[in-house]
Amino acid sequence: MAVETTKKRKGTALLAVMNENCTSCAGSPLCEVHCPVEGCINLLYEEVPQGGLKPYRVWVDNDKCIGCQMCYSDDLTKIHQHKETGEIYYEYDGRFYDSSKKPVDPAAMPKKFQLQLIGTESEDRLDKKICPWDAIRMYEYEEGLEVSKYFYNPEKIKKVQGLDVIDEEEKERLEKAQAEGLT
Numbered sequence: 497m498a499v500e501t502t503k504k505r506k507g508t509a510l511l512a513v514m515n516e517n518c519t520s521c522a523g524s525p526l527c528e529v530h531c532p533v534e535g536c537i538n539l540l541y542e543e544v545p546q547g548g549l550k551p552y553r554v555w556v557d558n559d560k561c562i563g564c565q566m567c568y569s570d571d572l573t574k575i576h577q578h579k580e581t582g583e584i585y586y587e588y589d590g591r592f593y594d595s596s597k598k599p600v601d602p603a604a605m606p607k608k609f610q611l612q613l614i615g616t617e618s619e620d621r622l623d624k625k626i627c628p629w630d631a632i633r634m635y636e637y638e639e640g641l642e643v644s645k646y647f648y649n650p651e652k653i654k655k656v657q658g659l660d661v662i663d664e665e666e667k668e669r670l671e672k673a674q675a676e677g678l679t
């Protein structure tokens with residue numbers, strides 16, 4: 497565990513946590529579609545007493561989340577960096593701006609593969625939230641790690657036919673922890 501917490505983390509200082517409001521979007525998580533990191537937001541199933549599985553929530557792989565907020569709001573300025581020159585480009589609402597925030601002529605734009613997403617800026621315009629159930633919160637990383645324990649514990653998630661699953665006992669434990677504020 498010490499290795500996990502000391503290893504250098506990519507991205508911003510933030511971490512996304514999906515809380516008890518998450519309905520899993522009926523098994524088609526909307527937030528997952530917005531996440532640029534493969535395998536970061538994952539659908540979690542529960543075992544049902546009669547046998548079988550049903551979508552429960554989503555869980556975030558805390559080691560993969562780069563805190564970009566793209567699952568959180570559509571109303572963000574994305575910050576890209578040119579992989580070779582290091583130049584910064586801002587993208588908002590499909591338009592690109594240079595480091596002085598002047599619009600960039602589309603003909604002068606680098607190719608997409610030359611750019612890497614390095615972060616986002618919200619400028620307090622976070623009014624276009626992605627989650628219809630307001631289940632996503634952005635935290636400072638260390639705080640987010642603690643809060644996420646109320647909603648998912650990767651050590652208790654097992655693979656069943658390639659799906660991430662928790663059993664009844666773990667679901668009960670999590671919901672009790674949420675109700676009592678204990679992990």
Ligand code: SF4
Nearest residue numbers: 518519521525527627
């Ligand atoms: S968009 Fe919200 S409700 Fe849907 S899966 Fe993501 S966190 Fe859950």
Ligand code: SF4
Nearest residue numbers: 531561562564565567
């Ligand atoms: S903050 Fe970014 S990396 Fe983290 S879960 Fe949301 S979209 Fe994915």
